Amino acid sequence: MAKNITTREEDYSKWYNELVIKADLAENSGVRGCMVIKPYGFAIWERMQAELDRMFKETGHQNAYFPLFIPKSYFSKEASHVDGFAKECAVVTHYRLKNAEDGSGIIVDPDAKLEEELIVRPTSETIIWDTYRKWVQSYRDLPLLINQWANVVRWEMRTRLFLRTAEFLWQEGHTAHATKDEAIFEAEQMMNIYAEFSENYLAIPVIKGTKTESERFAGALETYCIEALMQDGKALQAGTSHFLGQNFAKAFDVKFAAKDGKLDYVWATSWGVSTRLMGALVMTHSDDNGLVLPPNLAPDQVVIVPIYRKEEEFEAVNKVALNLVKELRSNGIRVKYDNRDTHKPGWKFNEYELKGVPVRIAIGPKDVEKGTVEVARRDTLKKEFISSENAVEKVLLLMDEIQSNLYNKAASYRAEHTTEVATYEEFKDVLQGKGGFILAHWDGTTETEEQIKNETKATIRCIPLEGSNEPGTCIITGKPSERKVVFAKAY
Amino acid sequence: MAKNITTREEDYSKWYNELVIKADLAENSGVRGCMVIKPYGFAIWERMQAELDRMFKETGHQNAYFPLFIPKSYFSKEASHVDGFAKECAVVTHYRLKNAEDGSGIIVDPDAKLEEELIVRPTSETIIWDTYRKWVQSYRDLPLLINQWANVVRWEMRTRLFLRTAEFLWQEGHTAHATKDEAIFEAEQMMNIYAEFSENYLAIPVIKGTKTESERFAGALETYCIEALMQDGKALQAGTSHFLGQNFAKAFDVKFAAKDGKLDYVWATSWGVSTRLMGALVMTHSDDNGLVLPPNLAPDQVVIVPIYRKEEEFEAVNKVALNLVKELRSNGIRVKYDNRDTHKPGWKFNEYELKGVPVRIAIGPKDVEKGTVEVARRDTLKKEFISSENAVEKVLLLMDEIQSNLYNKAASYRAEHTTEVATYEEFKDVLQGKGGFILAHWDGTTETEEQIKNETKATIRCIPLEGSNEPGTCIITGKPSERKVVFAKAY
Numbered sequence: 008m009a010k011n012i013t014t015r016e017e018d019y020s021k022w023y024n025e026l027v028i029k030a031d032l033a034e035n036s037g038v039r040g041c042m043v044i045k046p047y048g049f050a051i052w053e054r055m056q057a058e059l060d061r062m063f064k065e066t067g068h069q070n071a072y073f074p075l076f077i078p079k080s081y082f083s084k085e086a087s088h089v090d091g092f093a094k095e096c097a098v099v100t101h102y103r104l105k106n107a108e109d110g111s112g113i114i115v116d117p118d119a120k121l122e123e124e125l126i127v128r129p130t131s132e133t134i135i136w137d138t139y140r141k142w143v144q145s146y147r148d149l150p151l152l153i154n155q156w157a158n159v160v161r162w163e164m165r166t167r168l169f170l171r172t173a174e175f176l177w178q179e180g181h182t183a184h185a186t187k188d189e190a191i192f193e194a195e196q197m198m199n200i201y202a203e204f205s206e207n208y209l210a211i212p213v214i215k216g217t218k219t220e221s222e223r224f225a226g227a228l229e230t231y232c233i234e235a236l237m238q239d240g241k242a243l244q245a246g247t248s249h250f251l252g253q254n255f256a257k258a259f260d261v262k263f264a265a266k267d268g269k270l271d272y273v274w275a276t277s278w279g280v281s282t283r284l285m286g287a288l289v290m291t292h293s294d295d296n297g298l299v300l301p302p303n304l305a306p307d308q309v310v311i312v313p314i315y316r317k318e319e320e321f322e323a324v325n326k327v328a329l330n331l332v333k334e335l336r337s338n339g340i341r342v343k344y345d346n347r348d349t350h351k352p353g354w355k356f357n358e359y360e361l362k363g364v365p366v367r368i369a370i371g372p373k374d375v376e377k378g379t380v381e382v383a384r385r386d387t388l389k390k391e392f393i394s395s396e397n398a399v400e401k402v403l404l405l406m407d408e409i410q411s412n413l414y415n416k417a418a419s420y421r422a423e424h425t426t427e428v429a430t431y432e433e434f435k436d437v438l439q440g441k442g443g444f445i446l447a448h449w450d451g452t453t454e455t456e457e458q459i460k461n462e463t464k465a466t467i468r469c470i471p472l473e474g475s476n477e478p479g480t481c482i483i484t485g486k487p488s489e490r491k492v493v494f495a496k497a498y
Numbered sequence: 499m500a501k502n503i504t505t506r507e508e509d510y511s512k513w514y515n516e517l518v519i520k521a522d523l524a525e526n527s528g529v530r531g532c533m534v535i536k537p538y539g540f541a542i543w544e545r546m547q548a549e550l551d552r553m554f555k556e557t558g559h560q561n562a563y564f565p566l567f568i569p570k571s572y573f574s575k576e577a578s579h580v581d582g583f584a585k586e587c588a589v590v591t592h593y594r595l596k597n598a599e600d601g602s603g604i605i606v607d608p609d610a611k612l613e614e615e616l617i618v619r620p621t622s623e624t625i626i627w628d629t630y631r632k633w634v635q636s637y638r639d640l641p642l643l644i645n646q647w648a649n650v651v652r653w654e655m656r657t658r659l660f661l662r663t664a665e666f667l668w669q670e671g672h673t674a675h676a677t678k679d680e681a682i683f684e685a686e687q688m689m690n691i692y693a694e695f696s697e698n699y700l701a702i703p704v705i706k707g708t709k710t711e712s713e714r715f716a717g718a719l720e721t722y723c724i725e726a727l728m729q730d731g732k733a734l735q736a737g738t739s740h741f742l743g744q745n746f747a748k749a750f751d752v753k754f755a756a757k758d759g760k761l762d763y764v765w766a767t768s769w770g771v772s773t774r775l776m777g778a779l780v781m782t783h784s785d786d787n788g789l790v791l792p793p794n795l796a797p798d799q800v801v802i803v804p805i806y807r808k809e810e811e812f813e814a815v816n817k818v819a820l821n822l823v824k825e826l827r828s829n830g831i832r833v834k835y836d837n838r839d840t841h842k843p844g845w846k847f848n849e850y851e852l853k854g855v856p857v858r859i860a861i862g863p864k865d866v867e868k869g870t871v872e873v874a875r876r877d878t879l880k881k882e883f884i885s886s887e888n889a890v891e892k893v894l895l896l897m898d899e900i901q902s903n904l905y906n907k908a909a910s911y912r913a914e915h916t917t918e919v920a921t922y923e924e925f926k927d928v929l930q931g932k933g934g935f936i937l938a939h940w941d942g943t944t945e946t947e948e949q950i951k952n953e954t955k956a957t958i959r960c961i962p963l964e965g966s967n968e969p970g971t972c973i974i975t976g977k978p979s980e981r982k983v984v985f986a987k988a989y
Contacts, residue, residue: 038569097616
């Protein structure tokens with residue numbers, strides 16, 4: 008059914024922008040680059056938060072909260088960190104407004120200038136490590152396994168809803184460990200948790216890997232990542248986990264006494280995913296009819312629409328519908344019963360298709376007579392009549408089926424759009440053609456990486472941790488390469 | 499057992515500050531007035547959030563997220579609103595740092611000045627009403643029942659952990675309605691939800707009432723509030739709900755077409771509670787031994803401490819303990835089993851008393867022999883041995899008993915510290931004596947209110963909505979008074 012949305016084929020980017028707005032996920036605000044996350048979009052984000060939070064807690068992490076503001080001097084303490092973020096920082100310089108003396112209105116009070124400017128956190132390593140110094144004296148205080156859910160600000164010049172916004176919501180884990188091995192284990196564990204979350208909840212298959220030096224987080228020794236592929240053949244980094252070595256511990260003087268009494272700097276990790284995942288979710292599964300949501304994250308897994316003309320028809324239909332609502336809920340299904348009489352069934356069908364509700368159940372007077380209901384799947388758009396006695400069983404089955412189907416579809420798309428190439432010519436052909444992930448040998452230098460990026464706009468998404476790792480020769484320089492790495496154009 | 503905390507009698511204020519830090523709830527950060535909420539404190543806040551969020555959703559509210567920043571021009575649109583907040587606003591003026599040309603380090607880039615300054619939200623009415631304009635056209639779009647969980651910033655000069663901080667966490671509900679009556683109903687409903695939450699979860703009895711004109715929220719026509727009494731006889735405002743009339747709709751031009759097609763401005767409410775509730779929780783129930791937490795909010799409701807000397811003793815004790823942990827958890831109890839061998843039982847007892855865990859269970863080799871466990875209540879500090887077979891039943895009983903006991907204790911304290919007075923002399927005597935809530939007749943003028951405040955530091959906490967409402971004469975002016983109002987010194 009037509010939704011007046013640009014099709015993906017016509018203009019993928021426009022399709023995305025329109026869909027995010029029409030499906031009531033988010034919209035631009037009056038503040039440059041800052042979005043409003045609307046209730047329907049936020050309900051999906053809340054489901055993501057709930058699952059991730061559970062996974063973090065099951066692996067021993069606790070939540071805490073650290074200040075929004077970071078004094079400029081803290082922020083500048085770790086050299087590569089400040090280099091990475093300085094150009095996109097919102098800076099608080101004053102703490103008061105007042106009426107202008109010339110009567111022209113409200114102005115910033117020049118007498119209320121801060122002694123030291125405050126940076127609105129773009130990420131919290133510096134303020135957190137300044138705090139950890141007070142929390143860590145001995146090995147007994149370690150590990151610290153802490154996460155925070157927070158808003159952060161990066162003053163991006165070009166913004167797009169969810170994908171790149173000046174303010175976004177995220178979680179940032181910050182852990183402190185007694186040994187290098189423990190910290191590396193933690194960073195890898197969190198990458199694995201992100202991958203598991205992505206595959207089991209978002210239904211998005213990901214490649215796990217490490218970033219090249221030039222793509223690493225500012226201040227990290229190693230950045231682990233998960234990389235997903237969107238329907239336009241572009242990659243999207245869906246989560247990162249950083250092994251920070253002792254960089255922040257040294258910058259903030261965080262030492263601990265080991266069992267043998269020796270003082271050493273603490274080892275660190277940090278890791279995060281953000282509302283960017285909302286963009287990944289939309290771009291992986293949705294179609295020209297609107298959103299397609301995986302049942303594990305859909306705020307409403309099932310919508311029930313009653314169909315009737317006369318009042319007495321409604322009574323009979325309503326009875327069946329209410330009974331089904333109750334049964335589905337007692338089976339843990341999130342059900343919306345849309346019995347509004349202000350909107351027609353056709354309008355509602357259209358609306359829930361646009362909103363990506365996984366299963367729609369329609370019940371009319373004939374269904375009541377026959378003891379059937381009509382069940383429609385959002386993913387395949389297939390409809391069938393089933394006995395209403397089997398409706399709960401069917402819905403429970405569909406929850407799993409739709410979740411798997413979305414994952415499998417995305418995995419097939421990725422398989423079709425993953426190409427191993429042997430030459431730079433092939434590389435460019437694939438990139439100009441179907442795009443997607445390209446596996447190619449690379450000599451390990453930033454120089455070659457830059458050359459490819461400048462010539463093709465493709466970047467190294469990651470050095471994969473799984474799959475074939477046969478050595479070969481770089482497609483540009485012919486120098487030796489340990490294994491193929493993953494290239495793509497990326498969001 | 500001594501905790502090296504100042505006693506309440508010695509210095510209530512110092513007791514509070516020390517307790518918040520020693521019980522690992524929060525600490526000051528390196529950023530002026532901004533606190534770090536530590537994992538234990540945050541776990542309590544998360545429980546508050548979970549219960550409130552459930553109550554909001556059960557009454558039809560949805561969560562959303564609006565920008566952190568508010569353009570100065572929006573912020574200035576509602577006159578009394580800007581008057582109320584202008585003096586305590588953090589202002590973002592720049593969006594970039596750079597290296598100083600003289601090599602002196604990182605500076606704010608003067609070329610990156612914003613065209614319009616941005617206010618870090620002290621509350622979000624203005625940015626939200628600017629958004630609602632786009633969401634509301636007809637009565638069909640109403641009501642909007644939206645809440646957000648967010649951080650806000652008010653540049654307070656004197657700060658205290660939880661009670662008054664430059665940045666704090668809160669929820670702010672913002673609703674839009676077609677009629678005045680609906681908006682008033684909503685504002686009252688949310689006050690009632692706050693009262694219910696306070697009494698059933700925080701175990702804090704509250705007085706429901708409305709604020710006088712001078713104590714109202716900046717921009718409100720009526721502010722409903724719940725007022726609690728702390729153990730030092732001072733009042734604490736624990737939540738507010740505002741009927742905003744059409745003030746913000748007019749300032750942001752939010753109109754809707756009614757059923758009859760007529761255009762009218764939308765009616766508004768806003769309502770919020772904050773991490774200040776953490777301060778209220780501490781100050782209401784805790785004692786000179788540390789925190790006392792109501793079971794409904796305690797992150798750990800029960801702690802089990804094994805007592806043993808030899809390894810074979812541990813094995814027997816551990817078996818009983820693990821079994822009990824399992825049984826308690828399957829009954830929905832949050833249990834911590836502290837089997838660390840790095841700390842002695844005495845240290846642990848002390849620690850969990852300080853942390854306010856409602857029930858402590860100790861199990862030693864003799865208990866295993868006799869089939870008993872030792873159960874200690876945090877609220878009364880009473881201990882008893884019971885048959886381990888009855889332990890689960892006993893704990894379930896204690897959860898209710900302790901929750902009620904804390905509420906009843908606080909209610910008794912309040913009853914003892916609520917005094918009706920007939921004269922200003924009496925008023926001053928009570929205030930200098932035991933303090934607490936003072937009910938007195940007031941002539942309804944801001945002038946009299948100010949006089950009493952200046953002379954005694956007591957303010958009108960609220961005009962109560964319940965209780966006796968006999969008319970009388972003002973204790974200052976002798977003019978007629980409709981009913982006694984509630985005075986107190988307040989946080």
